[in-house]
Amino acid sequence: MESYYVTTPIYYVNARPHLGHAYSTLVADSLVRMHRLLGEEAFFVTGSDEHGDKIVQAAEKNKLQVKDFVDGISSQFRELWPRLGIDGFRFSRTTDPAHEKIVQEMLQKVYDAGDIYFGEFSGHYCYGCERFYTEKELEDGCCPQHKTRPELISEKNYFFRMSKYLPWLKEYLLEHPDFIRPERYRSEALGMLEAGALEDLCISRPKSRLTWGIDLPFDSNYVCYVWFDALLTYISALGGPAGQDFARYWPGEHLVAKDILKPHAIFWPVMLKSLGLPLYRHLNVHGYWLSKDTKMSKSLGNIVEPQAMMEKYGQDAFRYYLFREMHFGSDANFSEDAMIVRINSDLANDLGNLFSRVLSMTAKYFSSIVPKPASKLEQDKNIVDLCEHAMQNYVQLMHAIRSAEALEALWELIRALNKYVDSEAPWALFKAQETERLATVMYVLLACMRKIAICLWPVMPKASVLMLSQLGQEADEQTAPVANIRNEISCFGGLEAGTKLAEKSNIFPRIQR
Ligand code: MSP
Numbered sequence: 368m369e370s371y372y373v374t375t376p377i378y379y380v381n382a383r384p385h386l387g388h389a390y391s392t393l394v395a396d397s398l399v400r401m402h403r404l405l406g407e408e409a410f411f412v413t414g415s416d417e418h419g420d421k422i423v424q425a426a427e428k429n430k431l432q433v434k435d436f437v438d439g440i441s442s443q444f445r446e447l448w449p450r451l452g453i454d455g456f457r458f459s460r461t462t463d464p465a466h467e468k469i470v471q472e473m474l475q476k477v478y479d480a481g482d483i484y485f486g487e488f489s490g491h492y493c494y495g496c497e498r499f500y501t502e503k504e505l506e507d508g509c510c511p512q513h514k515t516r517p518e519l520i521s522e523k524n525y526f527f528r529m530s531k532y533l534p535w536l537k538e539y540l541l542e543h544p545d546f547i548r549p550e551r552y553r554s555e556a557l558g559m560l561e562a563g564a565l566e567d568l569c570i571s572r573p574k575s576r577l578t579w580g581i582d583l584p585f586d587s588n589y590v591c592y593v594w595f596d597a598l599l600t601y602i603s604a605l606g607g608p609a610g611q612d613f614a615r616y617w618p619g620e621h622l623v624a625k626d627i628l629k630p631h632a633i634f635w636p637v638m639l640k641s642l643g644l645p646l647y648r649h650l651n652v653h654g655y656w657l658s659k660d661t662k663m664s665k666s667l668g669n670i671v672e673p674q675a676m677m678e679k680y681g682q683d684a685f686r687y688y689l690f691r692e693m694h695f696g697s698d699a700n701f702s703e704d705a706m707i708v709r710i711n712s713d714l715a716n717d718l719g720n721l722f723s724r725v726l727s728m729t730a731k732y733f734s735s736i737v738p739k740p741a742s743k744l745e746q747d748k749n750i751v752d753l754c755e756h757a758m759q760n761y762v763q764l765m766h767a768i769r770s771a772e773a774l775e776a777l778w779e780l781i782r783a784l785n786k787y788v789d790s791e792a793p794w795a796l797f798k799a800q801e802t803e804r805l806a807t808v809m810y811v812l813l814a815c816m817r818k819i820a821i822c823l824w825p826v827m828p829k830a831s832v833l834m835l836s837q838l839g840q841e842a843d844e845q846t847a848p849v850a851n852i853r854n855e856i857s858c859f860g861g862l863e864a865g866t867k868l869a870e871k872s873n874i875f876p877r878i879q880r
Pocket residue numbers: 375376377378379380386387388390391416597598599600622623624625626627654655656657662663664
């Protein structure tokens with residue numbers, strides 16, 4: 368059985384989870400579900416990044432011991448995900464002793480290989496980013512991300528010989544055009560390499576300044592820099608390079624937003640290279656969720672609470688909107704008005720209506736039993752072809768993390784099915800007692816609806832299960848509804864005549880404003 372492994376960023380626990388975190392985690396969930404639908408063994412790693420200055424400062428602000436503070440926020444993340452229908456993940460914390468042990472082993476390995484040295488350093492330190500900036504990287508003397516003036520700090524520290532590997536990395540990015548995708552982010556990474564501002568990476572913090580971190584195995588006066596620690600989660604969650612899961616799942620896929628392109632596009636591949644480990648498969652970079660055209664962030668007070676949205680609109684509708692609205696790689700605006708429009712048009716009018724009409728007609732004409740189809744006419748064959756084509760596109764696009772286009776492809780079929788109901792007019796066939804023809808039309812509709820419900824399992828697991836159960840199919844939110852969706856694409860049918868169906872359906876009620 369093929370295996371698939373994907374990761375989300377390991378979120379900082381200095382603030383509560385918001386829509387941005389939820390989105391990355393939902394994408395990972397949908398990918399894992401998609402790969403399970405393809406018959407693969409798939410899971411993802413998410414978790415919490417708990418060391419460093421930023422966290423200590425947040426704990427102090429909340430008047431809590433650091434450990435109590437990180438335990439509290441970390442569980443908020445862990446507990447939120449299942450409420451959003453997110454399943455199939457391993458939750459990793461950078462304060463897990465097993466992770467800390469692997470970080471120390473990896474540090475020692477890099478040190479023994481001669482890629483870490485001790486040196487004096489003075490530089491511009493941004494507390495927000497928890498890193499030093501070179502003169503060239505600053506914008507008007509300020510951190511490009513936080514727009515604050517970094518502090519000039521001079522101290523002795525350990526350095527990772529990153530610069531030694533940068534020419535190799537540049538070659539690698541040029542030779543592997545889809546290593547970082549979409550393309551604009553590969554160009555951005557190449558731009559960083561070409562700008563010449565990258566130097567060796569300072570990977571330690573003296574304990575005189577910070578104790579909340581992992582001890583360097585070769586010098587207990589220092590703790591490890593948070594990024595070196597956090598990035599290693601991607602392999603410590605597999606038990607480290609010697610672990611069984613590592614052999615089975617590595618190399619994996621990474622999912623991040625563009626804010627953390629640099630550590631993932633530059634630091635991480637170089638760390639893996641120095642450790643002699645295979646590089647990840649792809650770095651998949653998405654844009655920001657904006658609120659009124661500005662990035663959502665706690666400091667700006669424009670946060671969207673995923674839990675509140677889900678309670679108000681339902682888990683499926685909320686997930687659908689996020690997957691349909693954001694084109695992976697670009698920014699998207701979050702708007703409740705736009706979400707209501709989508710729910711009413713795509714879910715209530717198109718999909719909900721199809722289920723409701725077809726199930727109530729089957730109840731009336733065939734006592735809710737799937738009829739046996741007779742031979743197909745041209746218009747039926749067209750629908751069957753469209754179904755195959757839409758599913759093919761959908762699977763391919765979801766696989767490529769292009770959910771907005773994937774859903775559009777599926778909705779073409781849903782809209783065509785509603786038109787087919789209008790043009791074939793089952794009520795007229797019933798009236799004219801054309802039972803064979805009526806059976807064929809109803810069968811074509813029901814069989815396509817089953818395929819649609821299967822396709823939607825990665826996007827709306829709850830609704831998919833509900834639709835499948837209304838169609839007399841066994842399904843649950845944790846197990847893929849079919850062994851391999853590829854077998855469903857080119858063979859029409861899959862719904863047995865004689866199956867008992869639900870009498871009515873109202874899966875997506877309209878939202879009144
Ligand atoms: N701890 C680091 C990551 C270490 S990974 C080894 C970190 N944490 S974070 O809490 O700041 O999370 C950043 C990530 O959260 C982004 O890369 C993205 O996945 C998600 N998002 C946070 N805000 C976002 C938006 N407004 N829009 C989309 N996603 C964003 O960086």
